[in-house]
Amino acid sequence: MDFDANIADTLIKLFAAWLLIAGVAYWANREGLGLSKKMLIASGRGLLQLLALAFVLHWIFDIQSHLAQAALIAGFCILAGHNSASHQDGARTTWIACAIGLICACLVTLPWLAVTGSISDDTRTLVPLGSMIAANGMNAISIMFSRLKSGGELGDGLKTAMIPTIDTLRVVGLVHMPGIFVGMVLAGASAIDAAVAQLIVLYMVVTSSFTACLITFLMMNHLNKRKA
Known part of the structure; x- marks a missing residue:
């Protein structure tokens, strides 16, 4: 009942x-x-x-192999790349470029944070953070594509794509109380530990989103030149 x-x-x-x-x-x-x-x-x-x-x-969460973790995160990036590519032309080369950009964003951030001890290297940590990088990078790439299609240059596209993440970082603690911070506090963690964990994630998102956009644009140019 x-x-x-x-x-x-x-x-x-x-x-x-x-x-x-x-x-x-x-x-x-x-x-x-x-x-x-x-x-x-x-x-x-x-x-x-x-x-x-x-x-x-x-x-x-039972996965122990780092190779399996990487494959799962790469799968997130491939699916997210397909969604971003649909905002440009939906071409296979655009999809590949987006996926590579997102995978590079994960490679730039996750291994460094794990090696330095900023995050744990277990599946319960890496997989959710990898999905966050893929999702935020996907949104940034999609915004960049929208700006480029309206006639903007790469610099304009990158600036527009980074507005949401940078604005979130600027107002965190003043206007915005992010989910990780609130969740950890509600779970009983100290406010300082929650703030540190949230800042690590925000720094990761800003870095990964910029990397995803830049690598995607460069890969699109490279693949289009090879195709031509």
């Missing part, structure tokens, strides 16, 4: 949160912005993907 009550309570919470998306989608539809369908489809995909992840996460 308690199990059924917990499921019902969970579904009510999810539905209440989803109504926010539904309301915004309706508003966007009335304004003729062409975003409603994308919002609703993305909300459904997000639900299914997160539920699937919840079911397999304990198996993922």
Whole structure:
């Protein structure tokens, strides 16, 4: 009986949160912005993907091999690269360039942080951080592509792509209380330890996003020249 009550309570919470998306989608539809369908489809995909992840996460965290960890993170980068490439031309060379850019972003940050002891080298740490790099890098690349398609130069694209991450870093602790900081504090960690962990992640995101954008652009130029 308690199990059924917990499921019902969970579904009510999810539905209440989803109504926010539904309301915004309706508003966007009335304004003729062409975003409603994308919002609703993305909300459904997000639900299914997160539920699937919840079911397999304990198996993922049992992984001990660094090679398997790297393969899993590379998979995140490949999938994220495909999404970013769709904001440019969807070409295979663009997809490859994006994936390489994101993988390089992981290589620049994760090994250094693990070797210096800033983060642990276990799967429970590396895989979630790798997914964060892939997701934030994907967003930065997509913003860069949008700027480039509107006629901007590489410098303009990089500046625009880095605005969200740099702004987050600028206002952290003043306007923004990030999830890692809040989660650690609620879990009983000291505020100093939570702040240090959050800053490590923010520094990682800024560095990896810039690296992903720059390497992606350079790889696109290289691959396009070879193709020509």
